[in-house]
Amino acid sequence: MNLKRLSIILAITLFVNLLGGCELISKTEEGEKKTVVAKVNGEKITKGEFEKIFQSQLVQYEMMYGQDFATKKENEELIKNIKEDLLNELINERILLQKAKELNVQPSQEEIDKEVAKAYDEAVKQAGGEDKFNKTLEAFKMTVDDFKNYMANRVVIDKVYDEIIKDVTVSEDELLKYYNENMYDYTEKPNKMNVSHILVETEDTAKKVLEELNKGAKFEDLAKKYSIDPGSKDKGGNLGDIYYNDDNYDKTFLTNAIALPVGKISPIVKTQFGYHIIKVNKKEEYRLKTFDEVKDQVKEVVLEQKKAEKIDETFNKWKEEAKITKYIDRL
Template identity: 40%
Template sequence: MKNIKKLMCTALITMLGFSAVGCNMIAKTPEAIAKSPVAVVNGEKITRADLDNNMNMKQVIAQVKQQYGENYEKNEEAKGVLTEQRTKILDDMITQKVIEQKAKELNLLPDDSKLKDEAAKQLDETKKSFGNDTSKFQEALKQGGFTEDSLKEMFFTQLRSQAIIKNIADNVTKDVKIDDKKVQEYYTANQAQFTEKPNKIHVAHILVKTEDEAKKVKERLDKGEDFAKVAKEVSQDPGSKDKGGDLGTVNYVDSGFDPTFMAAAIGQKEGAISAPVKTQFGYHIIKTIKKEEYPVKKLETVKDQIKQQLESQEKNKMLSQKIDEWKKSAKITKNEKNLQ
């Protein structure tokens, strides 16, 4: 009797296991994958098909296919890249969905018929950009993973998203105003942005990992050792080490260098060598070789420019905060297993 029960139990487990495998097999079909929800936002689904038909995702898929070949879906590395990108792009789609839902609630949705006409015009212009060479156009569509219809739909989606975010932004930020006091404060604190010509600085540095190393470097320089010679010996910046630490001449504004580094370089006289300066990259000994500085424009000549800049910054900040609020209050669920 016990043996019979054991056999029945084993058979039941086997059947259940087969059933589970069967369900997985069904879930893995292309049709089922396309229909599977990757996220639900306030009751509205975003399906895997929605995600994979997203313009950015299509570009990723096309690049992965080009790199790994037609059988990219069987390559583990390629699958990892796709899952990572799907996760990022899905986050953007969730944000877009939240914004669209709020636009609907506030009666701020655009006129879709006008946008469809505009999308059709964009498609025609795209064709013309290929010199009306149909074969080249079709080849480009194929490489990008598009058909004419899907490309036009992508244009429509882009235009609609842009129109929605503009309507939302105009609504949320309509009361933003920048007074003269804020303009004056910004002008005073950012004089280098408003010079007759861009201020420039020729700078060199020696980069090391620790403060102790930086202090030892400074001691050597204080004793008269040549800056370029020491940089070639100890600097850990591969881009400037062989040049004796020379970073060339850059603008004060938008130099591309760390702000703390730039403040130290600009703040000292020509020919001066700094004490150790800490940034995200390590510790720098900075040499200010030469500075080119120009007169500052009068406030009256840049007042409107500053006002527009501050208004734009304030509006972007307010809009970002409002979208974050909407996302936090939204009911959002993700099905990460459907991203693989």
């Protein structure tokens, strides 16, 4: 091919592209929506589906952190993580929707419509009327159809969950075990104590503090001098009132504090945070209700826990078996 002919072909190509320029953008946008971002057992999840939900989520972040949240350089990694998490949620949803058909628990369209109508009426009522509800949807870049489609999927997924947990039961031994391990949840009033501590990094420092305490030094003075807990050291080590069943505190710390008589100082207690010396200033303790008194409550808790575990276990197995392809670079 000579240079003259090549230049003619390039010119024709350029001319054709210019003529089609008015359609090029719309085609590209439409094609972008159809771009596959994941496949689940051969079923496609498109960028259009993904973007619809992502844009709605983005509104929530912008409300919390400002309109420029997505455009800030420092948020690039966070945006990437949000997108990946959302894609995983869509994949999980697709697996469950597929399982509804496979397990033959797909509800009828009539049943779905009935449940969706109930959910819609409830949402409108909570929003304070249809106009307010529509404005809320609009603010989150959603339509009424988007809401109804979302709720329809929830109806189907609930049927799958019901199928998974239909045979879950609890034994008397399981209930007793839970009751004995969580007895502070079942007192007539919540047990609580006022606690102080001195937290240090090494056992040698803890021994030094304990030695000074035994010689008559004041607990509060040593807390201000040695403790590395910024929240309590300036208060003489005082943590305030702590409930016996407070999950925010280390289990070892709580167990030792509960066992300590009021006014006494503990031996050195090691936890994940370092070495503690604990002092209990005051306690309020109430009668433990008997197992028979709270059996129904215990059963409700244990049954819900076992159902959740069964759902997690079953779903994780399904996900391992599923053929999943993700195209993260297309998000």
